[in-house]
Amino acid sequence: MKCPACFNELTELQVGSLTVDACQGGCGGIWFDAFEMEKVDKEHEAAGEPLLNIRRDERLVVDPSRKRECPRCAGIKLHRHFFSAKRRVEVDQCPTAGATGSMPANWS
Ligand SMILES: [Zn+2]
Numbered sequence: 001m002k003c004p005a006c007f008n009e010l011t012e013l014q015v016g017s018l019t020v021d022a023c024q025g026g027c028g029g030i031w032f033d034a035f036e037m038e039k040v041d042k043e044h045e046a047a048g049e050p051l052l053n054i055r056r057d058e059r060l061v062v063d064p065s066r067k068r069e070c071p072r073c074a075g076i077k078l079h080r081h082f083f084s085a086k087r088r089v090e091v092d093q094c095p096t097a098g099a100t101g102s103m104p105a106n107w108s
C-alpha cells in the first residue's frame, strides 16, 4: 500500500493491540483503518507513543493543498478535517471505508 501523501511504501507498525500502516522514511504519516484512530486516541494514550517516533525524511516536502487519494479505494478522494479540537490533528478521511490518515504525522 502506498502513502497517499508522498507515495512511499507504507510499513506495518504495531501500536498496542492495533496494526497501523506508517510511512516510515517518507513523510512520517500514519494510516488507520476505520475506527482504529479513535481507539488509539481513547484507549492507548501510552501505546500511541511509537507513533511519535516514526522516521521521516526531513527533506521531503508534501504539498498540503493537493487532493489525496485513498490508498485502499481506487479513485476515491480523501476529505480533510480536524480529528479533534483537543489534539488539533489534521486528518484525511476516506468517505467510503471510514479509514483515516494523518499525513504527515503531527501528533502533539
Ligand atoms: Zn508519506
Ligand SMILES: [Zn+2]
Residues within 6 Å of the ligand: 070, 071, 072, 073, 076, 094, 095, 096, 097, 098, 099
Ligand atoms: Zn477508501
